Amino acid sequence: MNQPEQRESLMLSTIPNNQNNKNLLNTPILITNNVETGIPAPIRFLMGLMIPVFLLIIPFSLFSIEESIGEDLNFSFGESHFLVTLDNVNETTYSSNFSDFLDKQYVDTRIIDCGIEITEYGGEFVEIEGRLTQPHYKDRVYQHACKPIILYNESTGNNSIISTLNSNILSSFTLELDFQMNKQIVYSMNLNHSETVAVASFSLTFYNENGTIDDRFLTKFNQSENVSDILLENISVGYIDQYGTIEFNNTANISFVYMEYISIRTIGYWNQDGYVQFDDGNDYGQTINIAFFTISDKLRIENENRDSELMSDQRDVASFGYLSCCGILITSLILTIYGFASRNGIPMAIGALISFVVCPILFVIPANIS
Numbered sequence: 001m002n003q004p005e006q007r008e009s010l011m012l013s014t015i016p017n018n019q020n021n022k023n024l025l026n027t028p029i030l031i032t033n034n035v036e037t038g039i040p041a042p043i044r045f046l047m048g049l050m051i052p053v054f055l056l057i058i059p060f061s062l063f064s065i066e067e068s069i070g071e072d073l074n075f076s077f078g079e080s081h082f083l084v085t086l087d088n089v090n091e092t093t094y095s096s097n098f099s100d101f102l103d104k105q106y107v108d109t110r111i112i113d114c115g116i117e118i119t120e121y122g123g124e125f126v127e128i129e130g131r132l133t134q135p136h137y138k139d140r141v142y143q144h145a146c147k148p149i150i151l152y153n154e155s156t157g158n159n160s161i162i163s164t165l166n167s168n169i170l171s172s173f174t175l176e177l178d179f180q181m182n183k184q185i186v187y188s189m190n191l192n193h194s195e196t197v198a199v200a201s202f203s204l205t206f207y208n209e210n211g212t213i214d215d216r217f218l219t220k221f222n223q224s225e226n227v228s229d230i231l232l233e234n235i236s237v238g239y240i241d242q243y244g245t246i247e248f249n250n251t252a253n254i255s256f257v258y259m260e261y262i263s264i265r266t267i268g269y270w271n272q273d274g275y276v277q278f279d280d281g282n283d284y285g286q287t288i289n290i291a292f293f294t295i296s297d298k299l300r301i302e303n304e305n306r307d308s309e310l311m312s313d314q315r316d317v318a319s320f321g322y323l324s325c326c327g328i329l330i331t332s333l334i335l336t337i338y339g340f341a342s343r344n345g346i347p348m349a350i351g352a353l354i355s356f357v358v359c360p361i362l363f364v365i366p367a368n369i370s
Contacts, residue, residue: 041347048339048351052332052359059328059363062321069314073307074130078300080109081132081293083117083125084276088286092279098292099274106296111270114146114162116278117289125291132291142280144267162268162278162290163196170201171263175246176256179209182249189244189259194266196242201262202228209255216252325363332356 039047082101086094102109115134117125121144123136144164173189191197200221206214219228222239230238230248238248242264248257268278268290278290332355339349 038344041344044339044345045347045351048335048348048353049355049358050351051335052328052352052355053362055324055328055331056359056362058324059321062317062324066314066317066321069310069317073310074303075307078296078298078303079112079131079293080296080299081291083132083289083291086276086278086288086290088283092281092283093277094279094284094288095275095277097274098270098276101292102274106298108298109294109296111146111160111292112295113293114144115291115293116144116162117291118284120282125289132293145264159269159271161196161266162270163264163266164280166195166263166265170203170260173259173261174256175259177248177250177254179250179253179255181253182251184238184247184249187246187248189246191244191263195244196264196266197240197244198262198264199226199228199240199242202240203260204230205258206252206254207256207258209253211255214252214254217254328359329356332359 082098084096084098084101086096089095115122115125115132117123117134119136120141122134122140124134125132126135127133142164144162146162147160175187175189177187178185189197202219202221204217204219206217208214216233217237218231219240220231222229225239227239227241229236230240232252237251238246240246265280267280268276270276270292276290278288332352335352336349336356339345339347339352342348
């Protein structure tokens with residue numbers, strides 16, 4: 001049986017064989033790979049620079065969400081409005097009903113003002129940020145006023161009125177008095193049915209039987225009663241109401257009273273059932289618009305609670321936005337440290353260091369532009 005062939009070990013050596021390789025140098029042979037491995041330096045630089053910059057999308061998105069939440073804030077303070085179209089029903093008379101515009105869940109709603117969409121009363125309405133306004137109101141010819149009432153209350157008081165000044169100058173009236181002493185006597189200014197008086201505007205001059213002025217008298221507006229009290233040395237001796245009714249106790253032999261006041265003409269009214277009527281004696285075509293401005297404490301509380309929740313959400317989103325900004329700067333620092341600490345990482349470190357400066361600038365510039 002043949003014995004297995006004995007294999008000989010082969011040793012590679014640079015030691016020259018004295019017999020065959022006398023001319024070879026006794027020098028080690030170093031074998032190297034000329035192909036460089038790993039990520040190229042430009043790519044490392046861009047990684048350090050662009051990773052933090054790319055992460056800026058997070059705070060930009062968060063602050064964009066915060067801004068969109070802010071657009072939903074109301075700050076209406078319970079105020080609202082509605083626009084009613086009145087149809088011409090008889091020559092210069094216009095009427096309609098606004099009950100459908102009223103929300104029954106807000107039973108405390110009250111009308112605080114009204115506007116008339118006629119050129120002479122201020123012109124066209126324009127809605128700006130949820131509120132009606134008349135840009136040409138300063139160019140109005142007539143100045144009107146609305147006396148408010150509380151809607152849906154149980155009282156059956158008088159209708160609310162829409163009124164305007166009869167003229168731009170004060171009206172006057174001379175009241176002749178009886179000489180009956182210590183007796184309340186009722187007088188009248190004989191106003192027409194559509195005319196009332198701005199009670200707070202009264203200016204009275206009292207003349208005695210000798211024709212001289214008695215300056216002991218004065219008038220004082222009583223807001224709670226909507227009358228002008230007549231006082232003699234701070235003692236009440238009578239009053240005047242908005243309808244021209246005068247009650248006076250002639251205790252000082254006054255012969256007559258010269259009165260100056262602002263005359264008001266009623267041009268419309270509305271009641272608690274929502275019926276509204278307008279008639280100033282002019283024809284304005286087939287229809288006119290009247291805007292009513294209302295306020296509700298219940299609506300105000302609801303709006304305040306809703307705005308408070310939205311502002312809380314805004315703060316939370318903004319907090320995450322600021323935290324993400326800090327996180328981006330920390331990421332830049334980590335990449336910088338890692339780059340300097342790792343082999344061939346200097347390009348990444350330089351890129352990250354630049355991003356540490358560039359990111360705040362990129363974040364601030366859009367905010368300043370907006």
